[in-house]
Amino acid sequence: MAGALKKTPHQLPWILLLAAILIALAAGTWGAVRKIDYAWRWNRVPQYFAYKGEEPVKIPFDGRVEEIAAQGAKASVRLVSEEGKTMTVSVNQDMLRVSEGDDLFMGDTVGFKQEWRLGPLMWGLWTTLWISGVASVLALVIGLLTGLCRISKNLTLRTLTALYIEFIRGTPLLVQIFIAYFFIGTVFNLNRNVAGVGALAIFAGAYVAEIVRAGIQSISRGQMEAARSLGMNGFQAMFHIILPQALKRILPPLAGQFISLIKDSSLVSVIAITDLTKSGREIITSTFATFEVWLTVAAMYLVVTSILSQLVFYLERRFAVSD
């Protein structure tokens, strides 16, 4: 409680200065955009989150419209085939294309069904999330194993992992993704998702390995000795004593790494994986709402990463009980 001794400084002028700077920034941006005469069309953006899609409902056999019953805005249509099979479909009342008693051939449209569908931004977000999620889990496994190898007594393991880490950290992720897709992917006939997730996992794994190594080495030697002196073998001591303590300590840098991974995953759009970034690009080609879409995409990344850091913050406090 060192702060309690100090007099609380006057915050108001600094708050005012902060507000002034933010307002100036906003005004400057606004002015600059005005100058280039950009027509904002924010109203076009929501449809890329979700939209109402129309889907034709077709009859799967030759048959007859037996009965049409209205159910609010929907109409439920009972169809009977020539063999006497019946089936009921539901379409929008105002998009009904048949009337009772009509004879229909297989594939004729009975009417249209309107439903909420997720737009490309949401699908892109989903792709980004699952790619990052799977890559994170793999990276954690890779990083844990290679981090342990990195400090093993075995020279071969140590050198191999050192080479791996050196190679990954010394080359750009974009290049690694190209290599994974165009070289390794071609040789082993991998699809783009496997290549993309693999490249991300191997990339992040190298950083996780270094974090794990540092975390394990930060645990005092006495912990390992105490565990061994009780008769535990190396694996038991690692599993019960060292790793739990190390993991708690490396949670913040690890979370930072996974947040980076979410952002880095935007690079897989170069091998035509339709993640959030690629969806944004595709939307722009059809709407030209460049500014709105990129700002929206940025905001979506920001939301995801801030939720994650809040979660980690919460976990850190939960774990702090034994300190």
Added chain:
Amino acid sequence: MIKATNVVKIFTGRGVPVRAVDGVSAHIGKGEVVVVIGPSGSGKSTFLRCINGLEAFDEGHIFIDGVDLAGRKTDLNALRAEVGMVFQQFNLFPHKTVLENVTLAQRVVRKRSRQDAEIKARTLLKKVGIAEKESEYPSRLSGGQQQRVAIARALAMDPKVMLFDEPTSALDPEMVGEVLDVMKQLAREGMTMCVVTHEMGFAREVADRVLFMDEGKLVEEGTPEHFFTIPTEERTRLFLSQVL
């Protein structure tokens, strides 16, 4: 019980190799309390760490109940379970409660059920006088309390011998007594003990034999009476004149 013959441990750190333990031969009989004293850097800790295989020695043999530590087929993990060790820095597991500290190795190494391990742990915690702290984390305990938990943790494995490496050196003076009392009680109960300490009072009162080490060598060995009244070696006398 423990027999060491000609144990040599050489550290080859930067530059000159250090003969931390230099041809030490000693034995500790069943139920005996042996106190090791000597100036700082004389190799007391290293010798103790050799006895439970935390440090691999370069020459010589150490037999524990007839099993050779240096033997190629020796299962060091199994052997260590029979040798309890108490450290200067306690080395409790900070992420485990007191009770878990005492039960963990019982369950992992001795494969006891949770229930059996907890019964054993509670008995031992009561014995060292901290039964009421069983669900605290170590960081909430005083140094003396932590060290007593560490003793209980080692005892929980039913060791054949207990090694203590300066168990009271990291403690505030007012807590030294409580830890020494626990150790005295253990000695009375017939536990085989090897204690490195600077507590001469403890050595005089509890030890069956005292070993004096200097520069890696065992310089003198004898009963406390012999040791504190008529030491034969010049170096022993010099050391005692400094610490007493």
